[in-house]
Amino acid sequence: MFQISSYVQPSEQYKNSFLLWHGPTGMDLWQLLLTLALAGSSDAFSGRETTAAILSRVSQSLLSVNPGLKTNSSKKPKFTKCRSPELETFSCHWTDAVHHGLKNPGPIQLFYTRRNAQEGTQEWKECPDYVSAGENSCYFNSSFTSIWIPYCIKLTSNGGTVDEKCFSVNQIVQPDPPIALNWTLLNISLTGVHADIQVRWEAPPNADIQKGWMVLEYELQYKEVNETQWKMMDPILSTSVPLYSLRVDKEYEVRVRSKQRKSENYGEFSEVLYVKLPQMSQFTCEEDFYFPWLLIIIFGISGLTVMLFVFLFSKQQRIKMLILPPVPVPKIKGIDPDLLKEGKLEEVNTILAIHDSCKPEFHSDDSWVEFIELDIEDPDEKTEGSDTDRLLSSDHEKSHSNLGVKDGDSGRTSCYEPDMLETDFNASDIHDGTSQVVQPQRLKGEADLLCLDQKNQNNSPYHDACPAIHQPSVIQAEKNKPQPLLTDGAESTHQAAHIQLSNPSSLANIDFYAQVSDITPAGSVVLSPGQKNKAGVSQCDMHPEVSLCQANFIMDNAYFCEADAKKCIPVAPHIKVESHTEPSFNQEDIYITTESLTTTSGRPGTAEHVPGSEMPVPDYTSIHIVQSPQGLILNATALPLPDKEFLSSCGYVSTDQLNKIMP
């Protein structure tokens, strides 16, 4: 260390100490030599004062020559900060210059100037108050403070400017800390573990809040006593703030600092407020409750996965349909394919009938069809239905039931509409393959049986008696028969009828209705081919006469009315159509049975020919089965005598007429 003081000693000592002096090496040698030179020259002056001055100057020059010689203790004074706590006064502070061993070169002075256009030139004024703000400070009271006027201050030491600074007072605002911190308990949680408190304080007294000169913002910080990090809250404008969820068993420290709202600098922190919460419960929770998020997530995901798999792989269609609803397929309104699959042909047919698009056109020409209105609900019909079922085989029954139409189907299976039969079966019985093919034929045969009027079995011998003769006429009659629909099926029915006739016994108890195929000139009626045998001998006799009437009976109607029949009957005078005993030729009689004719005609003479073994054939029949537009199967049971009023137009039967007929 370069110690100057050693050189103040007398020269003898100097000389001696020089030798003994363990000074620094290296570059310090230059200083040493210089000092020696100066010391040697100072001997001439031999004065302590001068020596000291020279030495100080030397040291200073040395210091200036070699800045490395500077020590930390010597510093230039600098401004540390200038601060205005309330925007009315301000003060500036600087660091003190430290000079070891040297006399203070001079008082540090602060000069300021207010750059005001009105003042003109810059005048540096000295600090008005060095004391009030403490050591190394300058305090400017309100009279010296102008807010928005820029200030420049400079620090001088020995005439030399050490530091300089310019600012405006509004930029150096740092409010004082708030005072009077206190806290109050708001509430404690039910468990007694946490509590809420409200912390209050007051604004620093020197800040003029009331007049609005200053608007302060506060920031609160708190922490547990043994923590190191302060928790900060957002700045607030009010002077009280709640603190939530503090642990009761811990102590807290709270501090607040304020800032002017516009500036960036916070003031100092207030004093620390200690918060010790009252303990209500003896036991304290050591650990916080952590919500088991992980467990919940794991369980939730696994549960959802399980449910998803169950849904996807389950056989339950309902659930699957809920999750993945099937794309709706196009549907025809009113027709459900499931109906067809399940074999509910009746419904399908009703639907088809409703739509009115499947109704065959053949009946539209027949105006008489419209007038035939039958009450299907009639109990007689139902009982008759049973008869029909008995009449027909069980297969036929089934096929009947498969047809969508009600009792009328059995009518359809009559000889009139084999085509319709076929179409019906094709439409409805999809799954019955070959059986359906056989069915129509059998049905036709059975239908022929129906037509063949079982109770006219007695007539069958009549028919059979003259098969050969009747054949052509019958065939012709058949052709002329008003069977607009069944022209094709005539032969088949014809054939089927033959087949069926082989077993007449099965049809013993069933009512039969014979279809008039021809009327003999004698007045007897020739029934459809199957009934030829029943017709009886008398019919054969009538044949020649039939041919006469045939020409007149070229009509499409399958029905013969009494009037028409009478036309032919008078040709054969021996045939009396009318007989009071047998008022069979009612207008309502759609079918004129052979028997009725024969009985009427043959009554005078041939009544005995009525087969005694057979059941007496009623003179008139009631409608047994309605086949909607196609035809009617008449009932063989006895009917009350109709009144004369029923004499209506040929071939037409009205509902009320029928109802009167029916018992």
Place this chain on the structure above:
Amino acid sequence: MNIEASPWKGSLLLLLVSNLLLWQSVTPLPVCPGGAVRCQVTLRDLFDRAVVLSHYIHNLSSEMFSEFDKRYTQGRGFISKALNSCHTSSLATPEDKEQAQQISQKDFLSLIVSILRSWNEPLYHLVTEVRGMQEAPEAILSKAIEIEEQSKRLLEGMELILSQVHPETRENAVYSVWSGLPSLQMADEESRLFAYYNLLHCLRRDSHKIDNYLKLLKCRIVHDNNC
């Protein structure tokens, strides 16, 4: 404002001011003096809004100035040169709290309106010039645009307040003229930068002034010196 006759002017002013003061003490929400039809917003709301606007404008100007300084003029020592050379220095504004308390309400309000008016043109040119700069700094430009807009709104609000509090005040056209446009367009970069620096510095200062004045007035007029 509609009263032309001078003998009525003073008495009406007195009446209004006294009414205002009376109402101030009785009700915290002063109604519009004279029951003017166009008065739909209370004075308190007007002042609240004005304070919010002025605070916002001051924040924007501070940010704009610091961004400009950091980017262009850091360390150039402009602060020592650009001091108190604002164009609004000609206006007699109170420089500390005592002066602010001594000035009358009416003058205070007129003064604020004058300052705001004085800044209309400089702000407009500032926006234009910054926008025309080659590498227009987006942050500074957006703030300048925002300040210009909000300043106009504040001016309207202040004129409305003035007309409510002192309806008899005529529209005075006192404002400082700004002639710094040529300096903003100088070719020398240093001079130009100094001109911008000066302008932004003055803007920051004046926005702070306006903010402070309004807070003072609000507490004085609306809350009766008891904020």
